[in-house]
Amino acid sequence: MRIEAFGFPNLVRLSVFAGRSSAYLARVDHDTWTRTAAAVREAGGRLISLWGTEEPAGTFVISAAYALEDGIVWLQSPAGDVHENGYPDLSAIFPGATRMQRAVYDLLGLGAIGAEDTRPWLNHGNWPADYYPLQKLSSGAERFESREADYPFVPVAGDGVHEIAVGPIHAGVIEPGHFRFSVVGEKVLRLEERLGYAHRGIERLFQQTPLLLGHRLAGRIAGDSTVAFSWAYCMAVERAIDVRIPPRAQWLRALLLERERIANHLGDLGALGNDAGFAYGLAAFSRLKEDWLRMNERIFGHRYLMDRIAPGGMATDIDPRGISAMLTQCEQIDTQVRVMQTIYDDQSGLQDRFAGAGILSARVAEHFGVCGLVGRSSGRKIDVRVDHPYAPYHEVRVQPVSDDRGDVAARVAVRFNEVYESVRLIRTLLSDLPGGDIVKLIEHEGAPSCGVGWIEGWRGDVFVAVETGADGTILRCHCHDPSWQNWPALEHAIIGNIVPDFPLINKSFNLNYAGHDL
Incomplete structure (x- = not known):
């Protein structure tokens, strides 16, 4: 419609x-x-x-x-x-x-x-x-x-039912969240989440931030999605004040977005192997991710690409040597990840843990409006780069990746295939990168206006709505992380599984606490 x-x-x-x-x-x-x-x-x-x-x-x-x-x-x-x-x-x-x-x-x-x-x-x-x-x-x-x-919390009654409380403080360097399991033995009957512990007042901070500096705050909402949030913010501002950025800047933004996607998938693939008892997977993928982040530092000046995208375009350009280095790395990553996928597929212990665990049916995914990687792993073929392509994705076409199984194995498979697709996109972006400027200097002294930014981050679509003031201020900036839609679905995916499988299922979703709790 x-x-x-x-x-x-x-x-x-x-x-x-x-x-x-x-x-x-x-x-x-x-x-x-x-x-x-x-x-x-x-x-x-x-x-x-x-x-x-x-x-x-x-x-x-x-x-x-x-x-x-x-x-x-x-x-x-x-x-x-x-x-x-x-x-x-x-x-x-x-x-x-x-x-x-x-x-x-x-x-x-x-x-x-x-x-x-x-x-x-x-x-x-x-x-x-x-x-x-x-x-x-x-x-x-x-x-x-x-x-x-x-x-x-919503109670569950019945013979043999008891509750297990997990969190909000967890082992490892992760953010706080409380999970309340209602179980019989080890079988989960219900899970209810309690989040909000990481609330930082981001939306109020935006009202104290100049319009043309808000990308720095947006880029710190979620450190693993800094490119997606900063691009969405800049898109919203540029739409609000009607500024068109140079083509080279659009292509460089897409390059950074795909590099961010690959970095997170590499980290998750290693962590998923480790959660299923395959420590070699964690070691191998950690090395690949570290090499990838070091290239970010070498070419763009920041491992996680913070503050590289700014209103009007880009803060950083690349030279031919950088292009050559990234193309070489793409060849290496593509080859080595395919080797790792073969190892994962051949490990019967891994596949026994992955297959059939944490099934999220297409019906439940549709019910909650699940998006991004998790949705595509349950047959829900939603990708803003494909469905509503923004520059340069209307020229550099994305080949969508999906899986109908809806379990941990599907979410692992989608991650592997999205790495390969992002590598292909990076090669195309680098090979056909337009020349010219990377930024258009802008000032905002016009009337109040509105704009939206909508970017397909590695978890799903990141949305930003901006209302500007007449003097370069932000009246209201609302940022939305895709985890809002996906957290409730996790509560359903765990039903019928055993409690020890929750860390694996949770990691296969890998949702955002801080981005969810602005």
Whole structure:
């Protein structure tokens, strides 16, 4: 279904860039808000994100972004003021909206009318009762209580049922999250997650950041997705102020995005082998990832490529020697990863752990709107680079990778195949790299405006919506990590498995805590 078919009376097309990634903005009433959500669901579209904003007049606006056949539509609907507010619940239409709505309440005090699950999400009981970080009158100066409130996990009753609590602090260098298992013996009947421990107030920090410096903050939302978040932010800003960046910069951005994708897949493939008792896999892939990151440092000046993408283009160019070095490395990585895949496929112990573990059916994946790598491993063929190609992906075509099995083995196979596809893309990008400038210097002194960025990161699609001020400020910047859609699906993938398999299944999803808990 195309966006124009909805007949929004005040539909505004945000500036269009090279490629076929379009975005629209419309202001709607509550009735249209609900009817549109139902129509999007019926048409096979999906909810990308949901967030709230307090406007300068002290009134609230609720926003939702939907993916449809011809791009994104960003809907805004009035939601009252600080004294009386609310908006229609979407969780009955899009179950993935549940936690987003709970986060909106914690940040703004803006509730979803008719929602069943209204438990706190980001507020763990340490905030004052009248404190909402994104309300303009909430200074944050009140005394915070250093205690953790009890969280009402959903209980499971029955003979022999007991609970196992894991986290929020875990072994290893990973972020905090609490997992509550209801089990009989070692068989998992239910898993419920409690996240929000890594909340850092990112969205409020954006309001104190100059528009043309916000990419630095966006790039630090998730260290393993710095390219995806910084590119999405820059795309949103460039659309908002109608700036077209040089072709060479577009191609270099794609080069960095594919290098980020490969680095994370190499790390995950090693960790998945290790979680299944195959330590050699961890050693081999750790070496490959380290070589890959060192090349990033050598060519671009940063192992994880932070601050390489900036509004208007790129902060770093490459020379012919760098191109030659990366092409040589692509040959080596392609060959060595294929050898490792053969070893993984031939290891009966590995395959016994991978096959049939943590099955996420296509039906459950569709129910929650699962995206990215996890969705493609359950037959859900969603990739923004393919479905809504932004420059240069309308020229350098992506060959989509998917698997229908939905288990750990499928998610491992998709990672291997995405490494090969990204290597192919990097070769093409380097071989046909346009000449010319890498940046267009820009200043923003125009009227307030809006823009969106939508990038297929290695976990899934990263979304950024920006509302600018008239003097180069950020009125509101909302960043969305794909883990919002995928965390609830993990709770279903573990059902029927044994508790010791959870680390392996969890790693096969490898979702983001910090990016999820802005």
